[in-house]
Amino acid sequence: MNAEAQKSRRWTLWLPLALFAGFVVLVLFGLLRPADRDVASAMIGKPLPTFDLRPAVPDRPGLASSNFGDGKPRLLNIFASWCIPCAIEAPQLDRLRAAGVEIDGIAIRDRREDVTAFLARYGNPFSRIGADDVSAVQLAIGSSGVPETFVIDGKGVIRYQHIGEIRADQVPLILEKLEEAGK
């Protein structure tokens, strides 16, 4: 083998390592990309799972899957009194409520008096609030944290999943998704 060929051979020996370095950079990017990535929920387009939750507070009824699908699109908000982003989200929910949106809530792993205090402090936009003490319903609808908000259409089908708190500039987005679901 002449010197030139040997040189080129030596160069190719580093190729696997270079390719692997490219792979590491790529997945590192994937791991470190911003957390608010727009996860296309596997539940979108599927009907709500069947559930029936007891009331979380005395002055609102509990929540069951049969409450949905009355022909009107509505929001399902997953929240908890111990969740700080939920408090940040509260004004936006109030604005949506003021715009005539029906909002139902599910309180995750919470105590009755804590939920009452939370709603007294940050406002109560909910028509119904179910208590999910073991995150069973939360898991079943594909939610991995609080807060999360689902747009449910008039047939009880999940149309949109919003992960994280609704920011002020995202209220129009939610309204748009509701309008789409109402079509």
Next chain:
Amino acid sequence: MMAEFGLAALWLAAALAGLQLIAGSLALTSRGQGLAGMVRPVAVVQGALALVAFVVLVVLFCQTDLSVKLVAMNSHSAKPLIYKLAGAWGNHEGSMLLWVTVMGLAGGFVALVEKRLPEPTMLATLAGQAFVSLGFYAFLLVSSNPFERLDPPAAEGQGLNPLLQDMGLAFHPPTLYLGYVGLSVAFSFAIGALITREVGPAFARAMRPWVMGAWIFLTIGITAGSYWAYYELGWGGWWFWDPVENASLMPWLAATALLHSASVLASRNALRAWTVMLGVVAFSMSMVGTFLVRSGILTSVHAFAVDPERGTFILALLAINIGGALTLFALRAATVTEGERFALVSREGALVFNNVMLSAILGIVLFGTLYPLVAEAMGAKVSVGPPYFNPMSAIFFVPMLIVLAVGPLLRWRRDSFARVRLGLLLPALLVVAVAIGLAIVANVGVLPFLGLALAAGLAVASLLPLRGRRLTRTPLAVWGMVVAHFGVAVALFGMASESAFSVEKLVAARVGDTTQAGPWQVKLERIDPVAGPNWTALEAKMTARYGQGAPVEVHPQSRFFWAPPQQTTESALVTRWNGQLYAVLGEEAGGGRWQLRLWWKPFVTFIWYGGLLIALGGLLALLGRTASDIRRFVARGKIAERRMEQGR
């Protein structure tokens, strides 16, 4: 107390792995040679301790000890015992513990029995194995302790994902893990050989049974996983090019290539650097696969195993292990002397060609799997599916099949096509005949068309190496090759037939309605509620008749699990020799009608029969080679004895 005992065993095993690494490395230097004697025993004890930790975890799951967090999160007292057991490895921590256990046991076994390699290479190999293990021990002990307590204990467990409550799936991950980890031994051998520059037939012979064993498990794991996805997900497909499926396919492709190149190295002393490279790549693909599954970096139907933080940890392990190995390869491979030369048309030439084809398919699968990530880096969201994978892999798969038919008939070193031309006439004619027949009677797509024609030719060609041999005296390894290659033809036939001739029917049927699906008449008799140990379900009672045959009862279900609440479909299958009827019960469609989905899939079962034949071929070759290894070992012992006697 139990859990703490398990944790202690795990810490001790980790410490011994550290000792194994240090002693093994020092023993390679001139001053540390005194340490060489302890490396093998340490490796054995390390494996035993890891096994103790794993057994403790299994016992905790059997007892449903809810003061252990992992048990509380993943088990439930109402679960059947077999799924409690499976719960031990059906989660992140448990499966990682299984990983280090199998690695430890494999290392211990190598330390006990492998006597053919020069001692320095053995020491380097065991040190390499300990190095890789140590990373996984650190991962377990630092960020995923399976024995963590829960205070106060949970009142009831959170259950196991109902999709995982299935016999097939209970044993699917451990089977794949055995394959992945078996490849870690090949990886360690490659590292050992690179360090001591001892890349030769002895290295290939030592590595080959591990590659073969791992490859058998991977083949079975992939075949079983494919069948599981087929009947459990209720979508009627058998391969989805899902990232997790690809994660198991990539090590298999690399291991298949490695298996063949190790054979060339063992018997012909050629392809040295290439074999070492594949040894590194095969296990790297196993780790990359695990990383892709565990990190949640790619969304997939297997999203139940996801955790980004752990992903970072595994990525660091990957970078160290694979990066280190590839650096070592780049530094040392140039000094690995070239092996024996061979002509282009020869058994070696055919094997090299197919190795390159397999590697190309591996590259295509890897690229397709990672492409969504590349696209996202550029700001677009895409998903890559069968329209990419099927034709792209076929470009390399088709030439590979042709060479697969010819290769085993060629001689080592140098041969000519003229010599084998006559033998190949029959398979070639068969390919043409099937192609013409298909073109006349049926209208099928390009890929199924090619698949059916090539399967027919390959089925015959794969048997040709037996021609002119006394069947009873043919070595097991040759039988293994023939059976495995025949299995490829069988699986290919099943795939092509399923894709060419499947009939699908989606209907909204009332009770009493009859639906025609291919040759089947399916009548919906009743819909009944039924109950299982931890689920309730709606079950359709249907009677299916094949042509004018006797009616068969079919019972597809729509199941509701209550811990955690989840709905699954249980498809019902009727298997005949020439295919399967596949029935799924869907939602209520209103007005007393039910959605029914019916498929008639001719010869679909051949896909998995083929997969099992391929694995059986591997098993025969492994048994044959091991038997002859043992015979050689005994014979060598006798010769040595005789010499000793003569010397006296």
